[in-house]
Amino acid sequence: MSLQADSPVHSSSSDDFAAYLDAELDSKSSESSPKSREEEVDEEEEEEEEEEEEKVAQVELCDLESKRIKRFKAEISENLEDPEGSTSHRALELNLEASSSKEACTHPGSFGDMCIVCGQRLNEESGVTFGYIHKGLRLGNDEIVRLRNTDMKNLLRHRKLYLVLDLDHTLLNSTLLIHITSEEEYLKSQTDSFEDVSKGSLFMLDSMPMMTKLRPFVRTFLKEASKMFEMYIYTMGDRPYALEMAKLLDPKKEYFSAKVISRDDGTQRHQKGLDVVLGQESAVLILDDTENAWTKHKDNLILMERYHFFGSSCRQFGFNCKSLSELKSDESDSDGALASVLKVLTRIHHMFFDELTTNLEARDVRQVLKTVRKDVLKGCKIVFSRVFPTQFQADNHYLWRMAENLGAICSKELDSSVTHVVSTDAGTEKSRWALKNEKFLVHPQWIEAANFLWEKQPEHKFSVNQTKKE
Amino acid sequence: MFFHIILERNMQLHPRYFGRNLRENLAAKLMKDVEGTCSGRHGFVVAITGIENIGKGLIRDGTGFVTFPVKYQCVVFRPFKGEILEAVVTMVNKMGFFAEAGPVQIFVSNHLIPDDMEFQSGDMPNYTTSDGSVKIQKDCEVRLKIIGTRVDATEIFCIGTIKDDFLGVINDPATV
Ligand SMILES: [Mg+2]
Ligand SMILES: [Zn+2]
Numbered sequence: 001m002s003l004q005a006d007s008p009v010h011s012s013s014s015d016d017f018a019a020y021l022d023a024e025l026d027s028k029s030s031e032s033s034p035k036s037r038e039e040e041v042d043e044e045e046e047e048e049e050e051e052e053e054e055k056v057a058q059v060e061l062c063d064l065e066s067k068r069i070k071r072f073k074a075e076i077s078e079n080l081e082d083p084e085g086s087t088s089h090r091a092l093e094l095n096l097e098a099s100s101s102k103e104a105c106t107h108p109g110s111f112g113d114m115c116i117v118c119g120q121r122l123n124e125e126s127g128v129t130f131g132y133i134h135k136g137l138r139l140g141n142d143e144i145v146r147l148r149n150t151d152m153k154n155l156l157r158h159r160k161l162y163l164v165l166d167l168d169h170t171l172l173n174s175t176l177l178i179h180i181t182s183e184e185e186y187l188k189s190q191t192d193s194f195e196d197v198s199k200g201s202l203f204m205l206d207s208m209p210m211m212t213k214l215r216p217f218v219r220t221f222l223k224e225a226s227k228m229f230e231m232y233i234y235t236m237g238d239r240p241y242a243l244e245m246a247k248l249l250d251p252k253k254e255y256f257s258a259k260v261i262s263r264d265d266g267t268q269r270h271q272k273g274l275d276v277v278l279g280q281e282s283a284v285l286i287l288d289d290t291e292n293a294w295t296k297h298k299d300n301l302i303l304m305e306r307y308h309f310f311g312s313s314c315r316q317f318g319f320n321c322k323s324l325s326e327l328k329s330d331e332s333d334s335d336g337a338l339a340s341v342l343k344v345l346t347r348i349h350h351m352f353f354d355e356l357t358t359n360l361e362a363r364d365v366r367q368v369l370k371t372v373r374k375d376v377l378k379g380c381k382i383v384f385s386r387v388f389p390t391q392f393q394a395d396n397h398y399l400w401r402m403a404e405n406l407g408a409i410c411s412k413e414l415d416s417s418v419t420h421v422v423s424t425d426a427g428t429e430k431s432r433w434a435l436k437n438e439k440f441l442v443h444p445q446w447i448e449a450a451n452f453l454w455e456k457q458p459e460h461k462f463s464v465n466q467t468k469k470e
Numbered sequence: 471m472f473f474h475i476i477l478e479r480n481m482q483l484h485p486r487y488f489g490r491n492l493r494e495n496l497a498a499k500l501m502k503d504v505e506g507t508c509s510g511r512h513g514f515v516v517a518i519t520g521i522e523n524i525g526k527g528l529i530r531d532g533t534g535f536v537t538f539p540v541k542y543q544c545v546v547f548r549p550f551k552g553e554i555l556e557a558v559v560t561m562v563n564k565m566g567f568f569a570e571a572g573p574v575q576i577f578v579s580n581h582l583i584p585d586d587m588e589f590q591s592g593d594m595p596n597y598t599t600s601d602g603s604v605k606i607q608k609d610c611e612v613r614l615k616i617i618g619t620r621v622d623a624t625e626i627f628c629i630g631t632i633k634d635d636f637l638g639v640i641n642d643p644a645t646v
Contacts, residue, residue, distance in 0.1 A: 109565075109579070112620045112627025116566070116579035119551065119618025119629040134561065134568055136627055137577070151564050154591060230591065254593045258563055278564060 108143035112136040128275060132239070132265045133258045148280045155230060155283065156360050159353050162279035163229035163345070166288035167237060167245050169306040169313070171338075174212040174245075177204075179312035183326040187211065197251035205244055212248060213309040213325070216333040221342050226255050228349040230279070234261040234272055234286075236293065271295065282364040285348065287341060299366040302344065305337045305452040337452065344454045348372055374407035376450050381409045385423035385430035387444055403447050422447065426464045471553060475512065476522055478541045479504065483527075485534045497521055500540060506573075510621045513548025514573045549574055549628050553616045556640065557630070559608055562595045569612060574626045578614060582631035584638070604639055611641040 105118040111134070115122055127140040139147070155161070165171055180187070191211070192200025201214040225231060233249075233256050235242045242262035250256045265276055272293045274281055286294060289304045308314045309330070311323040324330050331337065351368050353360075380403075388397045395401075399422070400410050411418060414433055421434035421441050434441040446462035479500065487495040501518050508514045525539035549555060549571070557569035557576055566579040580589065580597075587597040587604070596607035606612060614637055618629035632638045 108581070111577040111579075111629060112575070112622075112625075114618040114620055114627065114629045116577060116629060117581045119616075121618070121620065130565075133563060133565070134575075134577070136575070137565075139565070147564055150589075151591075154564075154589060158591065160591075258561055 106142070107140070108146075109137070109139035111138075128267060129265070130276065132261045132276070144275075144278065147278050151278060152280050152283060152361070155279075159228075159349075161229050161349065161352065161365055162232065162277065162284040163225055164232045164234045164274070164277060164284060164286045164288075164300075166286075166290070166293075166304070167233060167235040167242065169289040169308065170215075170287055170304045171218050171249060171307075172212055172214045172245065173307050173309040173313050174210050174241075175310035175312045177209045177211060179310070180211065181311045181326065183322075184311060186328075187325060197248055200248075203248055207244060208241065211310070212245065214248065215307045215309075215338055216331045216336050217338040217342075218249065221338040222249060222255055224342055225345060228345065229285070230259075231255050232259040232261060232277055234277070234288075236263045236270075236272070236290075238262055239264045273297070274300070282366065285345065285365055285369065299369070302341060302369070303451070304341065307331060307337065340453045340455065344372060370405075373405055373454075376454055377403060377406040377408035377447075377456055380407075380420055380456070381411060381418045382420045382422055382447075383411050383414055383418050383430060384444075385421055385428045386425055387422055399444055399447055402451050406447070406450055408447075420446075420459070423464055431464065471548060471550060472516070473512075473546050473548070474519065474543065475546060476541055476543050477504075477512065477515075478539060481538050481540050482530070482535050483538065485536070488536075493521075493524065496524060496538060496540060500542060504542075504544070508573065508621055508624055508626060512546045513621060514546060514626060516545040516547050516572070518542050518544045547572055547574075548621065549616050549619050549626065551616055551619060554613060554637075555616055555628075555630070556611060556613050559606060559610050559612060562589075562597065562607055564589050564591070564595075567597065567606060569614065569630065574628055576614065576616070576628040576630040578612075578630045578632055582617075582629075582633045584633050606639055610639055613637050613640050 105115060105120070107115040107117065107120070107122055109116045109127060110122050113122055113125075113136075114120065125138070127138045128144065130137045130139055168174060187202065188204070188211075191202050191204040194200075194203070194206075197203075198219065201216070201218075203212050203214075204210075205212065222231070233242060233246055235245070237245070239260075239262040242260050246256045246260045261276055267273055267275055270293070272288070274284055274297055277284065281297070281300065284297075284300050286297060286301045287304055288294060288301060289306045291298070291301065291303055294301050306317065308317065308319070309324045311326050314321065314323045333339070348365065348368050351372065352363055352365055356363050356368070382403050384394065384397075384400065387399060388394050394412060395410070403410050403422075408420075414421075414430060416437075418434075418439060421430050421439055422444055423431045423441065424443060425431060426435070426441060431441050433439075440459040441464050442459050443462040443464050446457055446459065449457045449462070481496055481499060481503075483492075483496060483499065487499075497518075500521070504515050505517060506515065520543040522541035522543055524541075527536040527538045529536050555571050555574075555576070557571040557574070559567050559569045561568040564580070566577060566581075566583060569576045569578065583597055583606075584599075586599050587606070588600070590596050590598055594607055596605050598605045612632060614630035614632050615634055616628050617631055620627045
C-alpha cells in the first residue's frame with residue numbers, strides 16, 4: 001500500500017484526513033511531500049548562514065550583555081531587521097575571513113575537523129589523533145615536533161623527565177568477577193570503599209564487573225615519581241577501563257589528567273608507541289611488564305616483574321601455582337617491585353640532572369638507563385652450563401644478553417676469573433667445577449631477579465639442587 | 471548568540487496518548503525530543519518556550535500512530551564566526567586550552583594565545599604572563615573570539631582565539 005510506503009511523517013499540507021486518504025488512494029503517484037525540516041537542516045553550512053536571517057525573522061536577542069560587544073551586536077541586529085540582511089552578514093563574514101588569513105596557514109592541527117589556527121574546515125584527515133586529551137583533536141607531525149621541543153625545555157627547567165606507566169601487572173591487577181575462584185570469595189567482603197579511594201587498595205568496580213587490586217607501594221611510588229617525572233598511563237585496555245583505573249590510582253587527578261592513553265588511542269594494533277606521547281624520546285622512561293608491546297622503544301623500557309594477585313591472572317600466564325590472593329598474601333610493600341624500581345628511577349634522575357656534564361638538552365635518558373643497568377652485575381664473569389639448548393647460539397640467548405646488559409661478562413670457557421656458573425643442574429661438569437673451585441653456582445633466576453630488582457641478589461637464595469648424577 | 475525562533479516538527483504519537491491530555495502529551499514529548507539537541511542550521515535548542523500551533527494529525531496506516539505538525543517557539547544558541555563569547559576553561563595543556571560555553575566545546579590553541587603568556591606545567595597547568603598578573607587555568611572565565619564553528623547532531627565545536635584586544639581572562643575563581 002502506497003500510504004505506508006510514502007511515510008506520512010513528512011506531512012502534506014492537506015488538512016483533511018479523508019481527503020488525504022482519497023488523494024493517496026486515487027493517485028498512486030506519490031507526490032513528493034514537502035521536505036521535512038530535519039532533512040533541510042543537514043544541508044551545507046555555507047547555505048545556512050545566508051538563510052538564517054529569514055528564518056529568524058522575529059528574532060529577539062536574548063541575554064547578550066550588550067556593552068562589551070556592542071559593535072558586533074549592532075551589525076548583527078541590523079542584519080536581522082533588514083530583509084536583505086544576508087548580504088551584509090555575508091560581507092561581515094568575508095571581512096573576518098580576509099583578516100585572519102593574511103598569510104597562508106599550514107594547518108598544524110585540527111579540532112572538530114577545523115584548523116586550530118585559522119578555523120578553516122579541513123576535509124583531509126592527517127596527523128595523529130589525540131583523543132585521550134580531548135575528543136576531536138588531531139595534530140600534524142610538525143606540530144608534534146614543535147610541541148615536544150618547547151615542552152622539553154619547560155620540563156627540564158623543572159628538573160623533570162617523562163614516565164610512561166603500564167597498568168595491568170605493573171601498577172595493579174584486575175580480574176573479572178566471574179573469574180574469582182572459591183578461594184578468593186573472601187575478598188568480596190574485604191573491598192575498600194569509594195568514599196576515600198586514596199586509602200584503599202582493593203576495589204570492586206561498579207561500572208564494570210571487575211575487581212582490582214593495586215600493587216603494594218603504588219601510592220608512595222606515584223607520589224615520589226611525580227616529583228621527578230611528568231607521568232602518563234599507557235594501557236592496552238580500552239578507554240573506559242583506563243579511566244576507571246586512573247580514578248583509583250589518582251583520585252585527586254594530580255598526576256594523570258588528560259594523560260591516560262588506552263589502546264583506543266594507539267596508532268598501531270597490539271603495539272604501544274611513543275608517537276602519541278608529547279615528550280621527546282630522549283627524555284622518556286617506560287615501566288611495563290610486557291616487553292613485546294614496545295618493540296620500537298626497548299631502550300626506554302624498564303621491564304617490570306608481573307604482579308599477579310588474582311588466580312585468574314596467574315592462570316592466564318600459565319602458572320598453576322596458588323596466587324597471592326589464594327594464599328592470602330601479597331607482595332612486600334617496602335621491598336617489592338615498585339619500591340625497588342623507584343630507587344632506580346631516583347638514581348637515573350639524579351644522574352641525568354646532577355652527574356652528567358654535557359649540555360642539558362643533549363642528554364639522553366636512554367644512555368643513563370643503560371649505564372645504571374650495567375652496574376647491577378658489574379664485576380661478575382658468568383659461564384652458563386646446560387641452560388641453552390645444545391644447538392643454540394649462546395650469545396643470542398636472552399639470558400646471555402640480559403647478563404651482558406646488566407654489566408656481567410659472559411664466557412663459554414672456564415678459567416679462574418669466572419665468578420659464577422649459572423645452571424639448573426648441580427651435576428654438570430661445570431657445576432661441579434664451580435663447587436670445587438669455590439665459585440658461585442646459581443640458578444638462571446638469579447640473573448632474572450637481578451634484572452627486575454636492579455640489584456645483585458644474594459647467591460645463596462638461588463642455589464641449584466643436585467637433580468641427578470652425571 | 472541566542473535566538474528566539476519558531477521551528478516546526480512532525481511529531482509521531484502513539485494512540486495511547488490521545489484524549490483530553492493530547493496537547494500536554496505532545497508538548498511533553500516535544501521537549502523530551504528536542505531540547506538539548508543540535509542542528510547545523512539553528513544550533514543548540516536550549517528550551518522550548520511555547521507551542522505556536524498544532525496542525526491536524528495524520529493517521530499512519532497499520533500502526534495507528536498519528537503524525538502532528540507542531541510549530542513551537544524556542545530559544546536556540548548558535549555560535550558564529552567572528553562572535554565574541556564568554557566561556558569557562560575546562561582544561562589547560564601544552565597545546566592550548568579547552569573551554570565550554572554551554573554545549574559548545576571551544577579550543578584555543580597556543581598559537582592563538584598571546585605570545586607573552588607562557589605555559590606552566592604542574593598539578594594546575596596554566597598560561598601566565600611574564601609578570602604573573604594574568605593567569606589562565608581550569609575553571610576561570612575567558613572572553614574569546616570564535617574563528618571557526620562546526621555544528622554536529624549533538625555537539626558544537628569551535629576554534630577560538632584570545633590573541634586580540636580585550637580578549638582573555640575576565641574572572642579567575644582562584645583569586646576571588
Ligand atoms: Mg601490562
Ligand atoms: Zn589553518
